[in-house]
Amino acid sequence: MGQQHDAYFVPAKSYWPFVAAVVMFTTVFGAAHWLNAEPGDAGFGKTVLTVGVIGVLGMFFGWFRSVINESLAGDYNHQVDTSFRMGMMWFIFSEVMFFGAFFGALFYIRMFSVPWLGGEGHGTLTHQFLWSDYAASWGANGGNGPEHAGGAFSTVPAWGLPLLNTLILLSSSVTVTIAHHALRAGHRGKILLFLGLTVLLGALFLNFQAHEYIEAYKELNLTLHSGVYGSTFFMLTGFHGLHVTLGTIMLAVIWFRVLKGHFNKDHHFGFEAVAWYWHFVDVVWLGLFMFVYIL
Amino acid sequence: MSHAATHDQHDDHHGAPKSFFQRWCMSTNHKDIGTLYLVFALVMFFIGGSFAMLIRAELFKPGLQLMQPYFFNQLTTMHALVMIFGAIMPAFVGLGNWMIPLMVGAPDMALPRMNNLSFWILPFAFTLMLSTLFMAGGGPAGGWTMYPPLSLQSDSLAYVVFAIHLMGISSIMGAINIIATILNMRAPGMELLKMPVFVWSWLITAFLLIAVMPVLAGAVTMLLTDKYFGTNFFNPGGGGDPVLYQHIFWFFGHPEVYIMILPAFGIISEIIPTFARKPIFGYKAMVFAIASIAFLSFIVWAHHMFAVGLPMGAEIFFMYATMLIAVPTGVKVFNWVSTMWGGSMTFETPMLFAIAFVILFTIGGFSGLMLALVPADFQYHDTYFVVAHFHYVLVTGALFAIIAATYYWLPKWSGRMYSEFWGKMHFWNSVIWVNVLFFPQHFLGLAGMPRRIPDYNVAFANFNMISSIGGFLFGASQLIFLGVLIHGVWFSKKKATDRVWEGAKGLEWTVPSPAPHHTFEVPPVIHDDELAHGHVND
Known part of the structure; x- marks a missing residue:
């Protein structure tokens, strides 16, 4: 060029x-x-x-x-590169808004729907006439609504696998950044090592997530049918898991492209786009860890 | 490298490719893709219009006339979905595709292949959606807003949800492309605050699209999982709430209605200065007003839900926030009128539609203010008053602006002048019959006639018959439009000049008519006096 x-x-x-x-x-x-x-x-x-x-x-x-x-x-040329960058940034913004819809649903359900069904504030009459014995609460006691949709269940404890997964994703953000710096410095071996580590961490995350789902279904009776707790839990973590899967595949593709020498220190938009995407997935996870698992 | 001088990978530098499939299905040309969008929108306009004709035929007299109520419900649902996502939005994207690169001095859109994908998704999405009408069980019948639990009863839900996903993907990609084009492809010297107002309006609209189309995708995904995968988002028995759907939907829905009107504001802001032969009054105020309206659109969604049982604090907040929109909108109407004030006005067809827009859109805005009042809305909610309101802003607003834009830029596209006589015939017929069609609906609504009902009390008979007669004649008037278009594209003997209109300013008028297949292959030199807003000091 x-x-x-x-x-x-x-x-x-x-x-x-x-x-x-x-x-x-x-x-x-x-x-x-x-x-x-x-x-x-x-x-x-x-x-x-x-x-x-x-x-x-x-x-x-x-x-x-x-x-x-x-x-x-x-x-x-440089202008095309800028168009690609803008395209990727706005695409990620649209993804943020997509997750926003589901986070918004979660907040609304926890702040309004469930308390109102329990007779608080605006839902007095619904509570009184339909489900007067329902005591509103989130989690295992009441998160599946007044009709106990899906039957009794327990929740996934935040400080087990989810904490481990948080550490895994955070570390993967660090490794992908190290790989990026290595790319700018032109150390190909270092890029391959740290980018490869990132891919492995992504796969490890997905592996633990799968374990968590199996445990939820088999041991905890926490399923997609477990009332609105199950709905929000699986839809939020599920869509996030889908994005991690995509991100991991994209990182793997980039790893092969590095191996084939497709990038140099000035031209590596493909690498950066995937790195941005990976950081985005990471940030969404932090939101999930906070609002789905801990609180 | 070899492409420093070769700006374009096309092997056909000076014309369109001969093969039909190559030209239209593999295009990377913003003009061809813009044409595809506009033709698609026109086809959808007539399909959605035929649904409207059937609706008005059923409502011609009280009692069930022609169809079963369930089919009537499918018609109202499909009419809205087709007109919103198939006619109005693609028409604006088509106009943006054609005009934005010409207006900012770019050779094409920033991401031309994605542009082609954005378009080609649409015919498939609408095939998917319209095909439900021919399936056992019929099409969606729960209204275009798809409120649960009603919408969950229809087997067509999966098809409609996936069709909306496809339309959303198309809109998001189209919007990303427009933003990248405006921010990255402007010719040197085309500063942001020298851009045509139409370009500004599209920049802001594109932001709205990227922000809210994914939210709609999320909302309809929840519908899908509630129906087919046993989630409980909208089921109170499982802790959910059907009102949650309305919140998410209208968080999309209110910015969506501005997505359908902001580009119209831009179009009117181009046309009025041309035919008043004066620069737009208060250019910066116009730009900031569009931005303010866009911002406010995110904090007013619950005014669609006043009657659903919101807490009092929410009703009051959303009422006042909604009323605030009258301020920037008032600025715009004031500035359009001030642009005309003291101008040397002529009244060609685009200008007639633009003036009708200013007056009739303002009527729609006023009925909107009435609906914004919580206590009044308790009376008007879900009546024909609402139908009259949004048809004034969408038909005499958005659609009139699209028609005005078509007359305004058609000579640039085809190189021929349309028939001014038949254009005016189209205008006068449209503007008279559209008022006969929609104005009585205000009275029907105030008297209490509910919307989305195939039968009604005999007390409403007269106004409904008047409205239906207006509807049929308004529909028939659009056949004049079709005739003017066919004549103006292929048959008119009168060649258009490059400038087309005496008072026209802006880069798009510096290229030949018809605009050649490729324009601005090297960045143009921009003279401020050539621009509509080259000397902005206010």
């Missing part, structure tokens, strides 16, 4: 966006069909969903491959 842009850059035509629209449609059409299928009749929807998901994965692979090749060919 070397030069500042004295002319603009517009990328060549590509069929990937159209392919992306087709496979996204296939995926959700299959999923919707499956959800509405009669029991024992889920074959069609499942098949379409599977085709769609494979198509989405293939589309990501193909689209990113073409972008990486263009980047390696030096097609992207």
